[in-house]
Ligand SMILES: Cc1ncc(C[n+]2csc(CCOP(=O)(O)OP(=O)(O)O)c2C)c(N)n1
């Protein structure tokens with residue numbers, strides 16, 4: 128089992144996942160001076176500031192040019208640099224997608240994308256800034272690694288691990304403060320899903336900041352409905368931990384997927400692809416239902432778009448019903 | 452042709468002051484959003500809605516209206532406040548800015564508020580759409596004018612340059628681009644982040660007619676924009692030199708006000724300053 132904070136008793140700190148990226152990058156930059164931070168006029172939002180201060184020579188500012196971000200990083204990578212390029216997920220990889228596909232993936236370069244401000248929890252900026260399709264467009268690219276950590280502590284570990292993994296990678300994180308459920312001691316390995324809670328009635332497979340909602344839903348389901356859930360932190364979307372997914376489906380006989388993303392084509396869809404081929408079971412998908420986001424308070428939007436704790440409880444109850 | 456009498460100019464200056472007060476009130480209510488750009492473009496938007504544009508707030512879907520596109524969608528508060536102050540919707544609606552269910556989304560959305568013409572926020576996409584509209588007007592023999600407001604940092608976006616080339620190729624003299632040249636962006640001065648100068652010369656090299664003026668002087672801007680609008684055979688650009696945060700002294704020239712709203716105390720001070728400025732305009736009549 129994994130070392131987690133005592134979230135059941137409400138003992139959670141709220142920290143934005145992007146802070147974990149900022150901290151991880153400073154550490155990565157100290158370990159290897161080839162690590163670069165390349166910024167497109169969003170140094171504060173993407174948490175580049177500490178890195179810029181610590182390693183000014185490893186920091187490059189290029190202005191509002193997301194396609195340049197990818198293409199130039201491809202060049203830098205080909206002469207041995209390890210560029211981390213950061214913007215809002217909506218613009219990188221959103222705007223730069225073809226460069227990502229050709230220059231990073233097809234061309235096989237060691238470029239690392241940090242996609243900030245993912246999900247509707249971006250809040251008041253509204254739909255134009257809320258990336259809820261980015262997992263889909265990244266997981267479909269061959270050679271790509273896609274990681275969506277569950278909290279700030281894990282985002283830091285993922286930043287370090289992805290720096291060391293050779294090849295094109297996409298790290299997705301959010302803007303708003305969110306619950307920290309892991310600790311400095313919780314292990315993290317790319318491609319290895321983590322069972323955060325045991326149970327054999329329903330498997331809840333979640334990623335990103337909604338892992339916390341999944342854990343809270345599991346407590347509620349046990350308390351109010353006698354349903355015991357296994358909760359899996361499925362942080363690596365690509366390459367996905369197929370064995371963990373299949374094992375969860377086999378043990379529980381039904382699965383709920385949870386992600387702050389379109390229900391179509393995201394993490395849950397990958398789970399469905401795996402299970403359709405290897406272990407067909409009923410699946411309920413929690414995510415945005417083929418709509419755009421809008422302005423509002425971050426958590427108000429998470430609820431409104433059907434990704435709150437109660438929505439996960441309802442999905443798990445439907446999943447349990449469908450087993451019969 | 453209208454003439455800009457001194458009475459009319461005073462009226463417009465008072466309107467610009469209303470627009471600025473609306474920006475402050477809406478940002479305070481929202482608790483997030485952008486201050487510097489909206490404030491520095493209050494004079495330009497007042498000149499457009501109050502003088503330059505052929506439009507009718509009662510008929511936002513009028514086929515022959517001039518089209519005003521806001522490319523840098525983050526300065527939406529100035530457009531919303533100008534629209535409210537020129538009769539598109541009640542001024543009180545400004546207090547719904549950025550809140551759940553509002554038509555005044557954090558970045559403008561055409562589907563919820565059609566009179567904004569285009570959905571924007573992702574930078575650099577306005578001029579290209581303006582080129583499409585202007586070319587469409589030419590193909591249909593329509594005589595409306597297309598105005599595109601852009602920020603300076605948008606000139607770091609590739610698409611904007613593609614649109615510049617295209618506007619010149621098709622001799623789009625029914626298109627005028629207005630640049631909010633405030634020299635700031637999020638990470639600092641534009642000239643530090645990614646130098647843009649000599650900006651006017653770049654447009655000239657792309658076969659545009661280039662004008663420049665003080666974008667915080669309504670009279671000067673109107674006079675310059677009218678000249679730009681009457682250019683024949685090629686597109687025109689007005690480089691409107693502005694002071695970020697214009698009208699609120701503690702914000703003026705400070706790039707850190709790009710993306711944050713005033714708190715209650717700061718808003719009070721801002722409104723007090725604007726009220727004083729208003730009295731000065733009236734006293735000078
Ligand atoms: C394609 C894209 N990349 C990044 C952003 C984030 N962003 C918002 S405003 C801005 C730049 C601000 O400079 P400027 O456009 O000159 O506006 P000002 O600060 O003068 O209001 C950036 C990078 C964006 N909106 N769109």
Ligand SMILES: [Mg+2]
Nearest residue numbers: 603604635636
């Ligand atoms: Mg600017």
